[in-house]
Amino acid sequence: MLSKNVDLNNTVILVTGAAGFVGANLVMSLLSEAEGTQIIGIDSVNDYYDVALKDYRLQQIDEMCKDSKNTWIFKKGN
Numbered sequence: 325m326l327s328k329n330v331d332l333n334n335t336v337i338l339v340t341g342a343a344g345f346v347g348a349n350l351v352m353s354l355l356s357e358a359e360g361t362q363i364i365g366i367d368s369v370n371d372y373y374d375v376a377l378k379d380y381r382l383q384q385i386d387e388m389c390k391d392s393k394n395t396w397i398f399k400k401g402n
């Protein structure tokens with residue numbers, strides 16, 4: 325999907341709102357489709373809706389990293 329528009333392999337990618345719906349799905353797409361990327365996720369994990377859903381997404385991402393050719397770093401912001 326992503327590689328058809330732009331080659332993101334071997335790049336550093338910053339994803340804001342990475343625990344949210346759009347951000348987490350973007351991170352998971354990158355983890356499964358890109359190679360050699362360093363993905364940096366930032367999210368304040370606010371409580372606009374249930375935080376448990378965001379924690380679940382971040383757990384899913386951590387799980388995907390075990391089989392990925394990319395690296396993932398998450399920083400919780402304020």
Ligand SMILES: NC(=O)c1ccc[n+]([C@@H]2O[C@H](COP(=O)([O-])OP(=O)(O)OC[C@H]3O[C@@H](n4cnc5c(N)ncnc54)[C@H](O)[C@@H]3O)[C@@H](O)[C@H]2O)c1
Pocket residue numbers: 340341342343344345346347366367368369370371372378401402
């Ligand atoms: N979901 C959709 O279908 C859709 C469609 C079109 C546009 N958008 C837009 O895309 C963006 C993301 O949508 P979403 O559905 O993923 O929302 P979301 O609420 O699920 O995710 C947003 C994330 O950003 C984080 N966040 C908010 N303020 C922050 C800050 N100051 N610093 C760090 N993290 C912060 C929140 O904790 C949250 O996890 C929004 O601007 C939304 O309007 C969403």
